[in-house]
Amino acid sequence: MKILYFAWMRGKTGIGEEDVSPPETVTDVAGLVAWLKTRGPGFEDAFSDMKVVRAAVNQEFVELDATVGPNDEVAFFPPVTGG
Amino acid sequence: MKILYFAWMRGKTGIGEEDVSPPETVTDVAGLVAWLKTRGPGFEDAFSDMKVVRAAVNQEFVELDATVGPNDEVAFFPPVTGG
């Protein structure tokens, strides 16, 4: 599973992109977040306030209950501020 | 008094601009129109439907009851269609 982090989420996790293999019990975005948080204080911090975290699966915005699988691209980022 | 005609009003009257000296009884735009209409069939025709005639005195839109005097510039034209 490919994970991407943007803006200050990249700053907090310390990485922009990684390939991960979460356990099979991880089937949705919320489960993925819970698992990612166990991987160190930077991840714990990045996901500490989910009100300011948005997620996309395969480049489409999703809610936390969206399913994820091994071949998905999952991105985490703050609310957008372009334009 | 300087009179200007624009668009099809110029076409109907046959002139774009003229200097006139209406009688002293002419004190407002409505009176001026009534007097101008007496000056020939072109003028009669141009002012036959006042719903489609607009007037300006000294380059400001006015209603038919606006006063006019010998030193004024009075313009007649159809509703505007620019832009």
Add this chain to the structure above:
Amino acid sequence: MIRVQKEDFDLATELSALSAGNHNIGGITSFVGLVRDMAEGQHVGAMTLEHYPGMTEKMLEQIEAEANQRWPLEASLIIHRYGRMEPGEQIVLVACASPHREAAFEACHFLIDWLKTKAPFWKLEEKDSGAEWVDARESDEDAAAKWD
């Protein structure tokens, strides 16, 4: 700033000049009106815009002043051409620059709506059946009235 001219204008040049050196501008909304080749189902080969020199400038200045009174603009611009123009040619440019986009959009929309009913211009269209003065449209009156 307002300008009434026979010549065409260059959009990028005009808008650059509008915002030059002012770093408090967050957005510029602009509208360019173009000559269409059809009107009420008839082909239009060209059109000629007549105007009332003197009054035109006066009205455009009044309209621009009104927009600046209603919205917090950093800059505004109206350029209106007169004379003969062919399909595809630029007729008019209105533009508003503001710190925030909402004001820029509203003021720009207001400028063109008011201009359509208050600036002394008249269109003569060259149709296959001959030259015809364009009638004012009720929809333009309605559009202007929504800003009252």
Add this chain to the structure above:
Amino acid sequence: MIRVQKEDFDLATELSALSAGNHNIGGITSFVGLVRDMAEGQHVGAMTLEHYPGMTEKMLEQIEAEANQRWPLEASLIIHRYGRMEPGEQIVLVACASPHREAAFEACHFLIDWLKTKAPFWKLEEKDSGAEWVDARESDEDAAAKWD
């Protein structure tokens, strides 16, 4: 058409291309977003726009398609830059061309409002106190929601 690029763009060139050869266009409304040198009372020396390559293009295409479904447009354009930009530089251009101005105005306004909340871009501002990620604004959410 949509474009995501690092380079600046020339407004007149882009809008000419948008309307080229189409004589059914009566008006083009455009909005250009510029870098301001102030944000919440603090000086901004420059800013960097990060984006999500791939998803950005996808979202801009969806937003443009939605505008074309809602309004009768002859042409539309979104150009969004990324990378480092200084005050006064152009960030984004949205433009809509239509036979009538009402559709051009509404669709253009819609494009920028939706883009502000749905296109994956993030602003990092260089302030005197250091580099800071810009927080999303509630007013942008409200602006986008009015088109729901």
